[in-house]
Amino acid sequence: MHTSPAASTEHNPALRHHFASVEQQKNSASLGMWLFLVTEIMFFGGMFCAYLIYRLAHFNDFAAASSSLNIWLGAGNTVVLLLSSLTVVLAVNSAQRGKRKLLVFYLVATIVLGVTFLGVKAKEYHDKYVEHHIPGADFNFKEEHTAGHDELPPVNQQHAQMFFSLYFVMTGMHAIHMIIGVGLFAGLAVMAWKGRYDENYNTPVENAGLYWHFVDVVWIYLFPLLYLISRHH
Amino acid sequence: MASNVDALYIFLLLVCGTMTVLVSLTVIYFAVKYRKRPGHRAHQIEGSHVLEITWSVLPMGAFLIFFAWGAVIYFQERTPPRDAMEVYTVAKQWMWKFEHPEGTREINALHVPTGRDVKIIMTSQDVIHSFFVPAFRIKQDVVPGRYTTAWFRATKPGTYHLFCAEYCGTQHSGMIGDVVVMEPAKYEAWLSGGASSAPLAVTGQNLFTQLGCSTCHLSNSQGRGPNLVGIFGKKVLLEDGRTLVADENYVRESIVSPGSKIVSGFKPIMPTFQGIISDDQLNALVAYVKSLSQQQPGEGAGSVAAASPQPKTRQVQ
């Protein structure tokens, strides 16, 4: 059962034994999460690196392949994620103010937005499947979007397939991180419902929030890199 | 060239060997002289900035010498001389295939004359291999999908080991051969004794016609494709503004992936030949295009002289 200790001289039940103070514990948890996010930057960085190298080498083919992505779904998803980051911030704020019901609401809202994102992604993947843009034996990229571009060479199938390989790996990795995030928030929502977080202890909410923001930022990079190549017409 | 490598190696051996001996002896000396004995206490010494700087700067100085000397050798190794005799090499699991410009083919053996610069232009049919001749102190990875080159000038007749030096599967250790170096006269004799196929560039010329290349790449004017006479070795302006030098890799890429680097002023209509022609045929075509930059005025394309003088229009890279 949770009791909310008011006096700082009382032993905070959330304090783990190897820490000298709640503050040390909180700082450590934050630093830990930031360091973990640094590892994630390096992880996604490898993929971005491969993508940028091939995009430089095969710009026209990548542009053609990119234009077959649904920019509205992508943009919509971006808005969804940005909104979800807002709900995360509001969740953290609620926790810090001790508002349990509000906290649960915003956590659930974040989950709903996250699942929406994943649903839209699933639709996009399905579209790619139908259009034969999934790399493999069935791959066949037919250009429909380059009307009026006689000066561009016909699209090289291999390079187009390369684009989609990287597209699926990058967005797939991102989606896996989203799924993990949704799972994390579901766990948080349950704990929040039980009243485990309040103004004295809300570090898990904060740190999970950091993770969610990071996954959001990765999408902010992915979207223009993948969807917006040369789309000025 | 090999002796340059050995000279650097011996220099490094001397310097590093001396350092190893000096430091090891110092360690042993200190360990003995300052061994724990009754009545002797350790002196606490914090450090010395002078020493720290000295033993940072001096080693860095030595390292710079090692770097510079090694870099010079490497630069020479990676810049084949212009009029080298060219041998096309195709590596595959688990053998070496060589084709001389005269058309002579060899497997797992490469005959060369003494005193000639020999440039090998290599590609792999499958995985990464590596062309290693210890006696010549050269090594170069052979990569699928592109050409890599190496060169040497053999001075002593003899038979020298050729090893594959990049792990490539089950018979990696069996992918070995010989480089057979012969006096020039003996080499000529060997050449004329064996060859039954056409010179490489002539094979390329035939392919050029058979595959329809000559319909767009005319030799007396600009057709739908660029005129290839004299193009090899020259700077090329691409339609996206980049310039590059037309080397073996560019010619190869233009055949298998023509949309990648379109010459400025031309439409992207060349079909790809990827999967249609083999690596050997690619080599022949590259050799042919090269020969179009080597011919004397009045000579037919495809004549391969032993050492052709350079046309005056060739630009330096």
Place this chain on the structure above:
Amino acid sequence: MASVTTIPERDNYLTNGYGIKSWLLTTDHKRIAMLYLASITFFFFIGGMFALLVRLELLTPEGDLLQADTYNKAFTMHGMIMVFFFLIPVVPAVLGNFLVPIMIGAKDLAFPRINLLSWYLYIIGGILITHCMLTGGVDTGWTFYTPYSTAFTNTKIIEAGLAAFVAGFSSIFTGLNFIVTVHRMRAPGMTWGRLPLFIWANYATSIIMILGTPVIAITIILVAAERLFHLGIFDPKLGGDPLLFQHLFWFYSHPAVYIMILPSMGVISEIITAFSRKRIFGYKFVALSSIGIAIIGFLVWAHHMFVSGMSLYAALIFSFLTYLVGVPSAIKVFNWTATLYKGSISYTTPMLYALGFIGLFLIGGLTGLFLASLGIDVHVTDTYFVVAHFHYVMVGSVLMAYLGGMHFWWPKISGRMYPEGWGRLAALIVFIGFNLTFFPQFVLGYLGMPRRYWQYKSEYQVLNIFSTAGATILGVGYVLPLIYFMWSMRYGKPATDNPWSAAGLEWMTSSPPPTFNFDETPVVNFEAYDYEHIKEKEVPVAH
């Protein structure tokens, strides 16, 4: 904590709870270190067994002991297991886990449960690689270059890759834990400038772990995806670039070797000071050189690719940077030597390992200079010269330092003294066996024997025979400590709190330490290696 009762031994982390659950669900960093000790030692001997197979085959020029495919799998598994399951984790996970909290005066690492998770990830990776081994193994070499690994080999690349991937996360979490611990949990008075050099070393290592390991993780995923779905990221037949794989692979795998050597260098600093009874010469320089190696180590990866077909100018840059990274290592060697000057030196087993380390690291590091030189590298890369170089730094240095550290801290870890006579003998056997095994390989390499060769030209046989002979001697040297350490746990002389009269917070608590390391949080008002003020007790003699 256990209550005070009349027990013959003081209550400590080993006696605080018995039974398998108390070990498998522990969050005590010291117990986790012991869990690692057992599992890492197991994989060390598996990797060693593969090495023995390789060396036995190489006794004769013909391939007459194993089939070619089997041999190729043997050297691959040897490399994979030794790199991912021994060298990378060993010093941080065994010695680091045990000592880092104690040395800074903390009760545990910042995230004890994540520490346990790290071990379980290691075990899962270990199970995967074991299963992979038992069902056919991999034959690509531990470097699994494409397109051979993605489009040609029939062996279990994805499973092996997964094993390395999982073990990599073990590494990342350990590094993360160490960094947070060192930043946030130092005892009062323990400033950065008073930290033992072992801590600096592990801190620098942890930076590399968290920045580098994710890149190999994504590389493994890309290789697995390419194999599974026939993508063309690294396959030239499908438009990909095999050199991209090499860049991504070495971007991690070069810093990885600094993950291996840096903690070992930290161990050496501890041992040399203790057995010279002196502060380290040039503390700041040794500490900062660890950070320097970590940073510059990220900038040199393509020196593994000088003959790959990479651009000439890139090669020049990487060669230069590789020389740069040699400078901080040189600084350390000079500082250790200077620490001996006017010291009061005892020849205990740890000190023998440390002195041996200096010599062997010198050779290993200096031969790195040969490899950094472009002109020479062209000749000796992919030959036994490289094999000799990296074994000098990995086995002659990392492993020797680890063994030295195990002997040094064994009294603290187990509460027992190991038998000193046997310790010295084993150290000597290891030193001799090691040099006999690997020095001839420098010559073999320059003479042109390529690596990963199942069969070889007969002119290389004599040196190969020396090498194999050395390997058997080396093996004996490794088995001995295994035996006498285990023996000492029952029959070894009980250790005092500070049998070496060494400096450091770990020696100010009992041997073995209590579960929460200290009876009271220490307050630090002294510099590291404060030997001026440490009274010396009798140095223990052979048991």
